[in-house]
Amino acid sequence: MATAPVIQYGRRSGSSKKKHAVEEKKELQPPDLRNVTVLPKAEWLRIQGRLNHSNKYNESLNEASKQREAMHLQSKEVVKFWSNTIVGQRQKKLEAKKIREELEKEEKKQIDIEEAKYQEQMRKAAIEKAKILQYYETDRVKxxxxxxxxxExxxxxxxxxxxxxxxxETSKEVNTEIMTLMKRKEEAALELEQQKALQRKLDSQAxxxxxxxQARENAMDREREMLEKxxxxxxxxxxxxxxxxxxDMQKKRKExxxxxxxxxxxxxxxxxxxxxxxEAQKQEMEEERRRLYAKAKQKMSKLRKxxxxxxxxxxxxxxxxxxNKLTAQQEEKANNKEEIIAKAIAQQDAKLAQQHDEKEAKRMAMLDSIASHREAMRQEQEQKEKEDLQNxxxxxxxxxxxxRIFIEKQHLKAQKMKEDGRxxxxLYVNQMAEKRAKEQQIRKQQLDLETKNAELIAVEEIQFQQYAKKVIDTATEAKKxxxxxLKAARDGSGGGLGPIFGGVRPSYLVQDETGVQLPSYVGGESQDVKDLNETRDIQQSKKRLGFTW
Structure with missing residues (x-):
C-alpha cells in the first residue's frame, strides 16, 4: 500500500514550490482502486474493539450499579415487615406514636366540644343577663x-x-333620774366653789x-439710787x-x-x-525786641515791593x-482771509444752485408718481367696489x-320636542304609578310595623304586670x-296622665308658655258623671229623657 509522504513544519527540504503544487493536485484526484488495500472482517473488528474498549467498560460499570440497586431494593422489600430489626422497631414506634396522637386528638376534640357547649351556655346566660339588665334600663321599669x-x-x-x-317614751323615764343627779352635782359644785373662794381670799391676803x-424694799432702793446719782x-x-x-488751752493754741x-x-x-x-521788666524787654523785629520786617517788605x-x-x-508784533501778523492774516471767504462764497452759491436744480427734478418726479398713484388707487377702488358688490x-x-336651513332645523326641533314631550x-305617568305603588307598599309596611309594635307592647305589658305583681305581693307580705x-304599675307604658291609647299612656301638655302636663281628674265622682252623661244605650236615654216614640 502506497502512503503519501508526511510533511511536518512546512515544505520538505529539497522540494520546490512547483513540485509541492503538483503533489497537491495529485492528492485531490480520486483514489485508484487498484492501489486500495481491503482489510478482512476479523481485522476490522479487532480495530473497532480496540477503539471502543472504553465505552464497553463504562457500560459494564453502569450495568453492575443497576444490579446492585435492584438487589438493594429487593432486600429492603424483604426486611420491611421484620419486627426484630432496627427499622422494624422504629416503624413500630412510629405507628404507636401515630395511634397515641390520634387518641390525644380525639380527646382534644371531645374537650373542645365540651368547652364549646360550656361557652354556649355562658353566652346564653350572658345574653339573658344582658336582656334583663336592658329590660331594667327601660323607662317604665326604672x-x-x-x-x-x-x-323602701x-x-x-x-x-x-x-x-x-x-x-x-324611754327618755321621759330617764329625765327624772337625770334631774336628781344634776341637783346633786350642782350642790357639790356649789360647796366646792365656796371652798375655792375661801382659799382665794387667804391667797390674796398673803x-x-x-x-x-416689796414696797418697803423699793423705797430703800430708791434712796440708795439718789445717793449714787x-x-x-x-x-x-x-x-x-x-x-x-x-x-481754753486749745483756743489759745489756735490763736x-x-x-x-x-x-x-x-x-x-x-x-x-x-x-x-x-516779670514785668522781662516783658518790657521782650516787647522792645518785638518792636525792633517788626521795624526790620517792614523795611524788608518795602524793599521787596x-x-x-x-x-x-x-x-x-x-x-x-x-x-504790537501780533497785531501786525493779524492784519496780514485778515487780508488773506477775505480772499478765502470770497472763494468760499462762490463755491457755496454754485452748490446751492445745483441743489435747487436737483430739488426741482425730484419735485417733478414726485408729482408724476403721485399722479400715477392716484390713477392706480382709482382703478383699485373700482375693482374693490365690484368685488364688494359680488360679495x-x-x-x-x-x-x-x-x-331656509334654520327653518328646517326649527321644524325638526319642534317635532323632536313634541316627541320628547310625549x-x-x-315617563311621568310611569313614575307616578311607581310612586303610588311605593307609597302603598310603605303604608302597608307601616301598618305591619304598627301591628308588630302593638303586639310587642302587649307582650311587654304582660311581662311588666307579672313582674310588678310579684314585687307588689312581696311588698305586701313585708307590710310595706x-x-x-300600684301607681307605677298602672296599665299603659309612658309616664303620662292621659288615657291609654294603643297600649301607651301619653302626656297632654298645656298650650301656653309653661308647657306643663295637664292633671288627671279621674275619680269616683267624675266617673259617675261620665257614666251618667255618656250614651251607651239610645233606648235607655230616650226613656230617661221622656221620649215615647
Missing part, C-alpha cells in the same frame, strides 16, 4: 324601681318614726403682805470744769497758730510783689512789544340658504306601703 325605692324609704321612715317614739414688803453729779461737775480748761500763719502770709505777699516786678514793581514794569514793556350678492344668497309624559308601686 320608674317602677323608683317607686319600689320610695316604698317609706318603710324605713315608718321604722324611724316608731323608733323615735320609743326613744321619747399676796398683799408680800406687796407691802448725787455722787455721779459731783464727778460730772469736776469733769466739766476740766473739759472747759482744756478748751497763736493763726498769728503765725498771718505773718507767713504777709511775707509771701511781699515776695510775690517782687516777683511780679521782675520796590523790586516787584520794577520787575512788573519790565514785563509790561516786553508784553507791549509782543502785542354682497353672495352673502345675500348665503343668508337665504341659512334661513316620552316625558309617559304599696301605693307608689
Amino acid at each position: 320608674g317602677f324601681h323608683s317607686a319600689l325605692l320610695l316604698t 324609704v317609706l318603710k324605713e321612715r315608718e321604722a324611724q318614726i316608731e323608733l323615735k317614739q320609743k326613744k321619747e 399676796t398683799a403682805e408680800k406687796l407691802k414688803q 448725787k455722787k455721779e453729779a459731783e464727778e460730772l461737775q469736776q469733769l466739766k470744769e476740766l473739759f472747759l480748761w482744756e478748751q 497763736d497758730e493763726k498769728r503765725n500763719i498771718m505773718q507767713t502770709h504777709m511775707e509771701h505777699i511781699a515776695n510775690r510783689d517782687i516777683i511780679r516786678a521782675i 520796590d523790586k516787584e514793581e520794577e520787575i512788573y514794569r519790565e514785563v509790561q514793556v516786553h508784553r507791549e512789544k509782543i502785542i 354682497a350678492i353672495e352673502l345675500l344668497n348665503a343668508k337665504k340658504e341659512a334661513d 316620552t316625558l309624559q309617559d 306601703n304599696t301605693y307608689p308601686l
Whole structure:
C-alpha cells in the first residue's frame, strides 16, 4: 500500500514550490482502486474493539450499579415487615406514636366540644343577663324601681318614726333620774366653789403682805439710787470744769497758730510783689525786641515791593512789544482771509444752485408718481367696489340658504320636542304609578310595623304586670306601703296622665308658655258623671229623657 509522504513544519527540504503544487493536485484526484488495500472482517473488528474498549467498560460499570440497586431494593422489600430489626422497631414506634396522637386528638376534640357547649351556655346566660339588665334600663321599669325605692324609704321612715317614739317614751323615764343627779352635782359644785373662794381670799391676803414688803424694799432702793446719782453729779461737775480748761488751752493754741500763719502770709505777699516786678521788666524787654523785629520786617517788605514793581514794569514793556508784533501778523492774516471767504462764497452759491436744480427734478418726479398713484388707487377702488358688490350678492344668497336651513332645523326641533314631550309624559305617568305603588307598599309596611309594635307592647305589658305583681305581693307580705308601686304599675307604658291609647299612656301638655302636663281628674265622682252623661244605650236615654216614640 502506497502512503503519501508526511510533511511536518512546512515544505520538505529539497522540494520546490512547483513540485509541492503538483503533489497537491495529485492528492485531490480520486483514489485508484487498484492501489486500495481491503482489510478482512476479523481485522476490522479487532480495530473497532480496540477503539471502543472504553465505552464497553463504562457500560459494564453502569450495568453492575443497576444490579446492585435492584438487589438493594429487593432486600429492603424483604426486611420491611421484620419486627426484630432496627427499622422494624422504629416503624413500630412510629405507628404507636401515630395511634397515641390520634387518641390525644380525639380527646382534644371531645374537650373542645365540651368547652364549646360550656361557652354556649355562658353566652346564653350572658345574653339573658344582658336582656334583663336592658329590660331594667327601660323607662317604665326604672320608674317602677323608683317607686319600689320610695316604698323602701317609706318603710324605713315608718321604722324611724316608731323608733323615735320609743326613744321619747324611754327618755321621759330617764329625765327624772337625770334631774336628781344634776341637783346633786350642782350642790357639790356649789360647796366646792365656796371652798375655792375661801382659799382665794387667804391667797390674796398673803399676796398683799408680800406687796407691802416689796414696797418697803423699793423705797430703800430708791434712796440708795439718789445717793449714787448725787455722787455721779459731783464727778460730772469736776469733769466739766476740766473739759472747759482744756478748751481754753486749745483756743489759745489756735490763736497763736493763726498769728503765725498771718505773718507767713504777709511775707509771701511781699515776695510775690517782687516777683511780679521782675516779670514785668522781662516783658518790657521782650516787647522792645518785638518792636525792633517788626521795624526790620517792614523795611524788608518795602524793599521787596520796590523790586516787584520794577520787575512788573519790565514785563509790561516786553508784553507791549509782543502785542504790537501780533497785531501786525493779524492784519496780514485778515487780508488773506477775505480772499478765502470770497472763494468760499462762490463755491457755496454754485452748490446751492445745483441743489435747487436737483430739488426741482425730484419735485417733478414726485408729482408724476403721485399722479400715477392716484390713477392706480382709482382703478383699485373700482375693482374693490365690484368685488364688494359680488360679495354682497353672495352673502345675500348665503343668508337665504341659512334661513331656509334654520327653518328646517326649527321644524325638526319642534317635532323632536313634541316627541320628547310625549316620552316625558309617559315617563311621568310611569313614575307616578311607581310612586303610588311605593307609597302603598310603605303604608302597608307601616301598618305591619304598627301591628308588630302593638303586639310587642302587649307582650311587654304582660311581662311588666307579672313582674310588678310579684314585687307588689312581696311588698305586701313585708307590710310595706304599696301605693307608689300600684301607681307605677298602672296599665299603659309612658309616664303620662292621659288615657291609654294603643297600649301607651301619653302626656297632654298645656298650650301656653309653661308647657306643663295637664292633671288627671279621674275619680269616683267624675266617673259617675261620665257614666251618667255618656250614651251607651239610645233606648235607655230616650226613656230617661221622656221620649215615647
